[in-house]
Amino acid sequence: MSFKWIDKYSCNITEIDKQHKKLFEIGDRLYALASLNDAYDHYDEIMDIFNELKEYTIYHFDYEEKLMEKYGYQNIDSHKIEHMFLLKKAQKYEKQDIDADQLKSTNDLIAFVSDWITSHILQTDMQYKSFFNEKGIY
Ligand SMILES: [Fe+2]
Numbered sequence: 277m278s279f280k281w282i283d284k285y286s287c288n289i290t291e292i293d294k295q296h297k298k299l300f301e302i303g304d305r306l307y308a309l310a311s312l313n314d315a316y317d318h319y320d321e322i323m324d325i326f327n328e329l330k331e332y333t334i335y336h337f338d339y340e341e342k343l344m345e346k347y348g349y350q351n352i353d354s355h356k357i358e359h360m361f362l363l364k365k366a367q368k369y370e371k372q373d374i375d376a377d378q379l380k381s382t383n384d385l386i387a388f389v390s391d392w393i394t395s396h397i398l399q400t401d402m403q404y405k406s407f408f409n410e411k412g413i414y
């Protein structure tokens with residue numbers, strides 16, 4: 277698993293790519309911390325970064341949704357539902373009793389963050405790429 281931004285993630289819209297890169301950067305920090313195999317407990321730090329990711333995601337989702345609204349993107353409703361599900365799931369992770377099994381919780385969290393960042397961009401965000409480009413948005 278990796279959180280390195282590569283060209284295939286590009287939606288060909290400068291501001292969106294910039295925001296996605298930021299999500300990758302936060303995800304990468306989270307992953308690096310979760311992969312540390314030392315004797316220390318990093319859970320609080322992991323949750324701090326997780327919260328940072330969540331806050332930035334709220335900002336980013338809002339930006340995308342406003343852009344979709346402004347240009348009358350046809351798949352806006354299903355796209356918004358996906359955003360909502362991801363944020364709901366993130367909230368569940370926040371409330372979880374993480375002390376019980378930290379390794380499993382951390383692995384679950386990373387898998388979720390990967391789904392959140394990479395799958396959503398590749399499968400859902402990518403669908404608006406040509407729509408916006410055709411409207412002259414780059
Ligand atoms: Fe996005």
Ligand SMILES: [Fe+2]
Nearest residue numbers: 340396400401
């Ligand atoms: Fe999105």
